[in-house]
Amino acid sequence: MRKTKIAVPIMPISIAEIENFDLKSFQKADIIEWRIDFMPQNLIFEAAALIFKKFDMFQILLTIRTAKEGGALEISNQHYVHILKELLKYNPDFIDVEYFSYPKALAELSEVKDKIVLSYHNFSEMPTDLTQRLLRMNKEKTAFVKVAVMPQRECDVIDLLQITRDLTLEYGRKFITIAMSDLGKLTRVSGYITGSCWTFASVLEASAPGQIELDDMSRLLDLFENEA
Numbered sequence: 754m755r756k757t758k759i760a761v762p763i764m765p766i767s768i769a770e771i772e773n774f775d776l777k778s779f780q781k782a783d784i785i786e787w788r789i790d791f792m793p794q795n796l797i798f799e800a801a802a803l804i805f806k807k808f809d810m811f812q813i814l815l816t817i818r819t820a821k822e823g824g825a826l827e828i829s830n831q832h833y834v835h836i837l838k839e840l841l842k843y844n845p846d847f848i849d850v851e852y853f854s855y856p857k858a859l860a861e862l863s864e865v866k867d868k869i870v871l872s873y874h875n876f877s878e879m880p881t882d883l884t885q886r887l888l889r890m891n892k893e894k895t896a897f898v899k900v901a902v903m904p905q906r907e908c909d910v911i912d913l914l915q916i917t918r919d920l921t922l923e924y925g926r927k928f929i930t931i932a933m934s935d936l937g938k939l940t941r942v943s944g945y946i947t948g949s950c951w952t953f954a955s956v957l958e959a960s961a962p963g964q965i966e967l968d969d970m971s972r973l974l975d976l977f978e979n980e981a
C-alpha cells in the first residue's frame with residue numbers, strides 16, 4: 754500500500770478543455786488539484802460544476818495560486834476568500850490557503866479548517882527561516898501544511914528532507930514539502946523516508962518546475978513504498 758498520495762494539478766483555461774480531459778490519464782492519481790488561477794474568472798463557477806462532476810471519483814484540492822506565490826492570478830484578499838467560500842458548496846476535500854500572502858483568509862475559512870492545506874511557495878529560494886515558517890503554520894492546526902521552495906544548492910534539498918522528517922516525527926504526518934526544479938526532484942519521491950504525505954505529479958503539463966510525469970511517479974512510489 755502506497756504511503757504517499759499523488760496529487761495531479763489540472764490547469765484548464767476553458768470549458769472545452771475540461772470537457773476534453775481523458776480520465777484514463779488520471780487513473781493513478783489520488784487527488785486532483787484544480788488550479789483555479791488559470792481559469793478566466795467569469796467561467797470559474799461554470800467550470801466548477803463540470804470539474805466536480807467529471808472528477809467525482811477523485812479527492813479534489815482547490816487551489817488559487819496567486820501571483821504573490823508564483824501563480825497566474827492577481828487577486829484581493831476579499832475576492833480570494835469569496836471564490837473559495839462560493840466553491841465550498843461543491844464540498845471539496847481540500848482547500849489550499851496561502852498563509853503568508855493572504856493572512857486574513859484562514860480566519861475567514863475557519864469553518865473548514867479540517868480541509869485546509871496551509872501553504873507557502875517561494876520560487877526564488879529556500880528561505881533561511883523555512884523551519885520557523887513551518888512551525889508557525891503548524892500552530893494553526895489545519896489538515897496539512899505545505900511548502901514548495903526553490904533550492905539553490907544540494908544542501909537545500911538535504912536540509913528540506915531533514916526538516917520534514919524532524920517535524921513529522923514531532924507533530925505527525927501532516928507536512929507536504931517540495932524542493933522544486935530538477936535539483937529538488939528527490940524530495941518528490943522521498944515521502945517514505947521524510948514523512949511528506951503528498952507529492953505532485955503532472956499529466957499533459959507541469960504546474961511547477963521539477964514535477965515528474967504521473968505514470969513515472971506511480972512506478973517510482975511503487976518501487977520505494979510497496980513491499981517487494
Ligand SMILES: O=C1C[C@@](O)(C(=O)O)C[C@@H](O)[C@@H]1O
Nearest residue numbers: 762816901931933953960961
Ligand atoms: O503547491 C503546489 C506544489 C507545486 O508547486 C509543485 O511544486 O509541484 C505544484 C502546485 O500546483 C501546487 O499547488
